Structure formats: structure tokens, C-alpha cells
Amino acid sequence: MKFLALAGGAILAASAALAAQEIAPGDVRIDDGAYAQSLTGVPxxxxxxxxxxxxxxxxxxxxxHPITDMSDLPFHGDLAPTLDGVAxxxxxxxxRAIVINSKEVFGEQTFMPAMYRIEGLNIVGKKYEGQPILTAQEVEDVVAYLLTLKEE
Known part of the structure; x- marks a missing residue:
């Protein structure tokens, strides 16, 4: 029983350490169309x-975006460039910068929403105020997925 309590404490301490590394949406500064640092420190x-x-x-x-890798799923749009070969x-x-806030990369003309931003947004439903569309780890996960989308 004592071992379980110690193991549980170690897991909580590790989780707290990982959470402490997470970069909050308001602390992200995109530099010249890029954001090199992981938002979480977790791949x-x-x-x-x-x-x-x-x-x-x-x-x-x-x-x-059309995405051939997701052709098994219905209802693909064609308003934005294909994500095939995006990597x-x-x-x-x-x-990472594009997913965090595409407007900082492409300018205000893009209609892609900021996925990891909570300030300066135009239309946000009450229940979504103060929270990004994606969590920091989801941003890292989406970036990891996009990096797999290379030309054949």
C-alpha cells in the first residue's frame, strides 16, 4: 500500500512538472512565421x-482542406490548399505557428481560425470564451501528424 502511495505521488509530481512546462496561449510569440519551441515539452x-x-x-x-490521408472520412472541403505534402x-x-495562429503567419486575409489563442478573437461562443480550440498537447499532436504528410 505504501508503494502505491509513493508511486501515485511520483506520477503526480511528474504530471505537475510537465504542466509547468506548458506554454499558455497568451505567452506564445510567433517570430517570423515560426514557433520552434514545443508548447508542452512532450513529443x-x-x-x-x-x-x-x-x-x-x-x-x-x-x-x-483536402487531405488524401483522410479520404476514409466524409465531407472534405476545397476552400483551402491541400494538406497533402504540407511537410x-x-x-x-x-x-506549429500556423496551427497556433495562422493569421500571424498568413495575415488577416486567411479564414483559418487561431487554434491556440484566446485573446483578440472576433466571434467566440460564451461556453468557449477563455479557452483555445486545441490544447497545447493537441497542437503538438496535430503538428506531428502534419509532419507525416509528405509527397509520395
Missing amino acids: GDPVAGRAAAADRGKGNCMTC DRYNEAEL
Whole structure:
């Protein structure tokens, strides 16, 4: 029983240390179209990133972007560039910046929403105020997924 309490304490301490490394949305400063530092210090999981990108309540990337890798899922949009080969066009730091806040990378003309921003937004439902669309780890996961999308 004492071992379980010690193990549980160690897990809580490790979780707190990881949470302490997380960069809050208001502390992110995109520099020249890139953000090199991980938001969490934890590597992204491309499988979880694919799920977040496909989730209509989260990344919802397919609504605007064609993605051949997600051809098994319905209702792809064609309003935005294909994400096929996106890892050949942008590096990890650039992809992270685009996911965090595409307007800082592409300018106000883009209609892609900021996924990890809570201030300066125009239309936000009451229940979503004060929280980003994606968590810091989901941003890292989506970036890890996007890095798998290379030209064949």
C-alpha cells in the first residue's frame, strides 16, 4: 500500500512538472512565421493529431482542406490548399505557428481560425470564451501528424 502511495505521488509530481512546462496561449510569440519551441515539452503523437485534425469539434481541418490521408472520412472541403505534402512545404516550427495562429503567419486575409489563442478573437461562443480550440498537447499532436504528410 505504501508503494502505491509513493508511486501515485511520483506520477503526480511528474504530471505537475510537465504542466509547468506548458506554454499558455497568451505567452506564445510567433517570430517570423515560426514557433520552434514545443508548447508542452512532450513529443506530439501523430495518431492523436490525426484524430484531432479530423474531429469536427476540434481541429476540423477537413472542412476546408483536402487531405488524401483522410479520404476514409466524409465531407472534405476545397476552400483551402491541400494538406497533402504540407511537410514538404513547411518545417515543424512553421507548422506549429500556423496551427497556433495562422493569421500571424498568413495575415488577416486567411479564414483559418487561431487554434491556440484566446485573446483578440472576433466571434467566440460564451461556453468557449477563455479557452483555445486545441490544447497545447493537441497542437503538438496535430503538428506531428502534419509532419507525416509528405509527397509520395
